[in-house]
Amino acid sequence: MVAAAPAAQLPRAVGQWHLNGNAEDSSGRSHHGTVSGATFAAQGLRFDGKSGSLAIDAHQDLDLSRAGTIALWCRPEAPHGALFSWGREEESGTRRFTVVFDTRKAWGEPRNELRMWAGGKRRYTTYSTELPMLPMDRWTHVVVSIDGPELIFYYDAQPVMAVAMPMVMDLAGQSLFVGKYHWSAEEVFRGSIDEVAIFNQPLTRRQVLELYRTQSKSFGHDPTxxxxxxxxxxxxxxxxxxxxxxxxxxxxxxxxxxxxxxxxxxxxxxxxxxxxxxxxxxxxxxxxxxxxxxxxxxxxxxxxxxxxxxxxxxxxxxxxxxxMFRGVRVLNNLVWELINERQVAVTGERQFAFTQPKRRWIHVRCEGYNVDVAIDGIPAAQPEQMLFLPAGKHLLTLKPRGNGTRVDSLIVRSIPQLVFDSMIPEPHIQSAIPYDADFIRRHIVPHVNTFTVIESGKTPRPLQQLFREIRGTSRRIVGHSPVPREVDKQPITVDGATDFVAKTWGMTHPELDGVVADEFGISRPHCAAYAGAVRRLHASPKFANRDYIPYVGGLFTGEDGRKLVQALVDTGGAFAMKRYLRCPATEQAARDFAWLFLVPFAERYRSLCPGSIESMIVCFGYMCAPNEFLNVAPQANYKTFLDMQFQIVATQPEFWATRGLMNYFVHYADEETSRWIAQLYRHYGINGEAQPAATDPFDSAHHLADGDFSDPKKHWKITPAALDSIRVVDEIHFGWLQGRYPYTPRGDSALVMVRNAGKPNEISQQIKNLEPGRLYSFRMITGEHNDLKKKEEHAVSIGLAGVEVFPEKSFQAIFHNSYAHSYGAYDTTTHAWMNYHWVLFRATDATATLTVSDWRSPGEPGGRIGQPLM
Structure with missing residues (x-):
């Protein structure tokens, strides 16, 4: 037997409060605390959730802005209040560094999550992220290790969350408050806190473990x-x-x-x-x-x-x-193989009996020659076909068609519902590469069995050629519908909800198969009314075989939401669980974030809403183009991040027998990522793979560093046309106006070039680690500093030396802020206008050189002299 790892040496704490009846600092640095409201208990301080804190005055020892660690033991009695917060009572809006149970309302709906807020000197420009929930009524050792913009959270020495922020915190001159956050009366912790410690360096995993080892026994943890x-x-x-x-x-x-x-x-x-x-x-x-x-x-x-x-x-x-699963070969959570035959002799009619374990889709693939395939007498197209089948026994029949019949491979798999939202792309920014019906026909249709459509004021969808083609297959098509909460200013009733849904486009049009309802959030009173409507509509022969698929958040949070889920489960319906994940900046942060936003959510549905996973269509946000996008970190490979999310659903036990996969939303996505979504459907939802589809590393900075100009002097060669004609600015909410979503200060840093009449301003950088022969894209957003009200094409040039550029497939588009992204002078009527630049190129070597200039060409400024472009 090999011994476990030896202990690590801990650095000396710069502040340590044992809280054994007093708030004295035992580190020897005399950072004694002041207790108000809270009471000393057998272990540590107890907070009643109403008032009280342990306050420790600001000192440079306790400034963890750039590096350090905070550790404490906590025993929450309810998700309420803050574990700790740096700040001042008179500057509550700064949210310098806080970990708090967030129970405020957002968009009228209450939260129930553990959240981190971190920021710098500017008020209300903070970075925020949800954290793994802490167990109630149990002591947990919480450690946060800070190394510049990167943080690691540990619970009981287990790393649970890496966070990559777009800035370094500024905690200078800020006091530390344990058990309280100066935002409202709701921010006082409810429970006990003990053994608080501050270190002026980021503790390693081994050091965090050693700190836990020295204290865990007294908190009743298992030493084995x-x-x-x-x-x-x-x-x-x-x-x-x-x-x-x-x-x-x-x-x-x-x-x-x-x-x-x-x-x-x-x-x-x-x-x-x-x-x-x-x-x-x-x-x-x-x-x-x-x-x-x-x-x-x-x-x-x-x-x-x-x-x-x-x-x-x-x-x-x-x-x-x-x-029901006897003889079924499970490939992943989503795909189960029912038949797999090779070199099948078909001299006469051949039949293969199989069992569909649950009510869902099947995928039939027959590779052969001169043979007809039918499922329960229904002809199946070749080489592949998707059909929706009830659970139970079914029969596949092969019939020879003339001479020379041959079947090399016959595979039948039970697969998920594969929903593409929506059938006809109407992107906010149209690329130079056609993103139209032919694109959908070639790249999406083969991998999808359900489409959504939105009513159009142009040619009605059912009259469009693509609709007609898809309608002629076994695929389903559902329309979009809103979700009114009131009728005549009164809360909607079961009668009102039934009447409304029954009259929607998807429930009345003869060529549609139902509606996707946009949208429900968490449990609210109107959910119960729609639960009754779902049951009534299901019982009516008029609506047989029509789907009502609501977009939802956490309906498990209350009784009314659970009623709606149960109604869908009982009637064989489905719901689209929205998971729109902002892309983190580092691989580990991305993996932790994807896990946090997917696995616990599914576990809560599974435990609180029995049978719900078999009705759950996981709806992945993939907004990735202006004017709203989740790929907020330029150093991250967004396609790899999407792959991480799909793989979790395909492999983690909480998602076993998930009903389906879905995307949101083609209008907010580029054609490249839409093609990738379809390939992920094929990889995980038809082929049944468990290993990643992506082979590219997550970190795109190994190609091009510092895309947000957080440290341009380190990564870029800067060639100004005149003194100070290139400078770094911190433009509040510039990233938000671009469309980065949800809110993040990432993108607020920018490089301003003031156009000069004599020569251009230029920045350049070597692009590294390219694969010769492979296609790549370069993307950039520009806006006029201090005045985004002008709708104009910006005179800039993007030079790529050492590659093959495809100008006919590259483009520059003018766009404005989203209706949901307002700030300052810019809103839904006064738009913030920007330019989106997209260049396609093929690598011819392992490196290339990028040059960006504020002149349209080497001999022509092409734009206003003195114009400051970000």
Whole structure:
């Protein structure tokens, strides 16, 4: 047996408050605190959620702006108030650095989440992100390690969230308040806090673990987890497997090549340990085992197979495999193989019986020659066809058609509903590459079985050629509909909701199959009215085979929302669970963020709304072009981030048997990313893959650094035309006006070029790590500094040396801020006008040179002299 990792040496704290009946600082630096309102208890300070705090005066020792660590133990009794906050009572709007249970209302609906706020000197320009929720009525060790703009949150020595901010915090001169945030009376913590410590350097994972080790016993935590893995079993009788979620961060740094090995008799599964300390997932195939009580052993092993520390044994009851899945080969959460035959002889009629485990779509692929395929007597197109089938037994028939019949491959898979929103692209910015019906026909239709359509004031959708083509297949088409909450200024009733839905376009048009309802948020009273409407419409033969698919957030948050979910589950309906994720700037931050916004959400639906996952269509936001976009970080590969999200749904046990996949929204996306979404549908939703589709690294900065000009002197060659004709500015909410969503200060930093009559201003940088022969795109947004009211094309040039540029497929477009992105003088009537530049090129070498100039061409300014362009 190999010993677990040795202890790390902790640096000396610059502030340490044991809170044993007083608020004295035991670090020796005399940063004594002042307690008001809170009371000392057997362990630490107890806060009643109404008033009180531990206040510690500002000092340079406690300024963690650029580097440092805060650690504390907390035992929340309810999600209420702040764990800590840096700031001043008279400057509440700055939100310098706060971790708080956010229970305020947003868009009229209450939140219930743990949230971080961080900012600098400017008021109301903060970076905010949700954090993993803390358990109630249990002590948890919370550590935040700060290294410039990058933060890592730890719970009980387990890294749970990396955060990559667009700026460094400014905590200079700010006091530390434990248990309180100066925003409103609601921001006082409810529960107990103990053992607060401040370090003036970011603690490493090993040091965070050592701090936890020294204190955990007195808070009742299990000390055996320092030498063995922590294992959570998840029994999946339909999938025929037992999933094991394993956490081993408390074992410390394991040696290179370490793995987790799970054994059940002769069955063995191994998976490498996550190098960043995150949980890992193993699965044991037990499909052939009868019902039994089982004991599974999980161990950490080194590269030679030697056990590290001690094993963990867990007892699991296996109920046996679900009968509907007998003989089904599970590929991932979404795709299950029902038939897989090779080199099929078809000398006469051949039949293959199969069982569709649940009411959902199938994908039939027959590769052969001179053969007809039918499912339950319904002809299936070749080489592939998608059909919607009820659960139960079905029959596939092959019939020879003349001589020379041959079937090389016959595959039938149960697949999810694959929804594309929407059928006819009307993008806010039209690219030079056609993004039209022919694009949808070629790149989207083969991978989709359901389309949405929006009514148009132009040619009615059902009369358009693409609609006619899709209508002639087995695919479904649903219209869009709003969700009124009131009728005649009174709360909508079941009668009112039924009447409204029954009259919608999707429920009345003979060539539509229902509606997608835009939108429900979290549980609200009107949800119950629509729940009754769903049941009534389902019971009416008039609306047989019509879908009512609401866009939703967290309907599990209240009884009314759960009623709507239950109505959809009971009637075989579906709902589109919105997950619109802003792209973080680093890979680990992106993985943690995607996990946080997907897995706990699905788990809450699964536990609070039984059966809901089989009705859940996961709707991924993929807005990626002005004037509203989620790909807010230029250093990140957004396609890789989308792939991360799809893979979570395809592989994590919480998403087993998910009803479908969906995108939002083609009008906000570019053609490249729409093609990628369709490929992700194919990869995970038809081919049943579990490994990533993307091969590109997440970090695009290895091509081009500092796209937001946060440190241009470090990364860019700057060639001004005159003194100070190129300068860095911090333009409040410039990123928001561009369309970055949700709000982030990322994009507020910009480089201003003041056009000179004598020569151009230029910046340049070498593009690195290109793959010769591969296509790449360069994107840029420009706006006039201090005056975005002018609607004009900006005279700039983008030079790319050492590559093949495709000018006919590149473009420059004028756009304005979204209706939902207002600031200062700019709103829905007074627009902020900007330019979007997009250049397509093919690499011919591993490097190239980018040059951006504020002249249209080398010999022509092309624009106003003195114009300041960002």
């Amino acid at each position: 987890l320092f030498s063995r893995p922590d294992v959570e079993p998840i029994v999946q009788s339909e999938a025929g497997r037992i999933a094991l979620r394993v956490r081993c961060a408390q074992m410390g740094d394991l040696p290179r090549g370490a793995k987790i090995r799970a054994t059940l008799g002769k069955r063995v599964a191994t998976t490498p340990v996550d190098p960043n300390g995150r949980p890992i997932l193993l699965t044991l195939d037990v499909a052939d085992l009868p019902a039994a009580d089982l004991t599974i052993t999980a161990s950490a092993i080194d590269g030679k197979g030697e056990q590290i520390g001690h094993p963990t044994e867990i007892d699991v009851h296996w109920p046996g495999r679900d009968e």
